[in-house]
Amino acid sequence: xxxxxxxxxxxxxxxxxxxxxxxxxxxxxxxxxxxxxxxxxxxxxxxxxxxxxxxxxxxxxxxxxxxxxxxxxxxxxxxxxxxxxxxxxxxxxxxxxxxxxxxxxxxxxx
Numbered sequence: 257x258x259x260x261x262x263x264x265x266x267x268x269x270x271x272x273x274x275x276x277x278x279x280x281x282x283x284x285x286x287x288x289x290x291x292x293x294x295x296x297x298x299x300x301x302x303x304x305x306x307x308x309x310x311x312x313x314x315x316x317x318x319x320x321x322x323x324x325x326x327x328x329x330x331x332x333x334x335x336x337x338x339x340x341x342x343x344x345x346x347x348x349x350x351x352x353x354x355x356x357x358x359x360x361x362x363x364x365x366x
Contacts, residue, residue, distance in 0.1 A: 285363035
């Protein structure tokens with residue numbers, strides 16, 4: 257299974273009911289989206305790494321400003337249960353299986 261770089265962590269925060277959320281998030285790709293779970297590898301700035309389960313889900317952000325585009329309201333977000341904020345420092349790189357990267361960027365049907 258070929259692993260490819262999906263994102264470089266710019267920020268992260270914990271939502272108690274969901275786990276660790278990393279930023280950036282992604283536009284919902286065209287077509288039909290189904291949430292997916294896959295192993296992701298986090299390579300920290302000190303070059304240590306960990307493989308954890310990641311969930312790629314479509315989230316709605318309740319933004320009251322009507323001028324904000326739809327793309328900013330619906331996003332694909334990576335969350336990781338049981339992972340502490342300290343385990344994924346800003347600057348970490350997240351690698352995923354190539355088919356997961358394709359799904360996040362192109363859609364599940366790609």
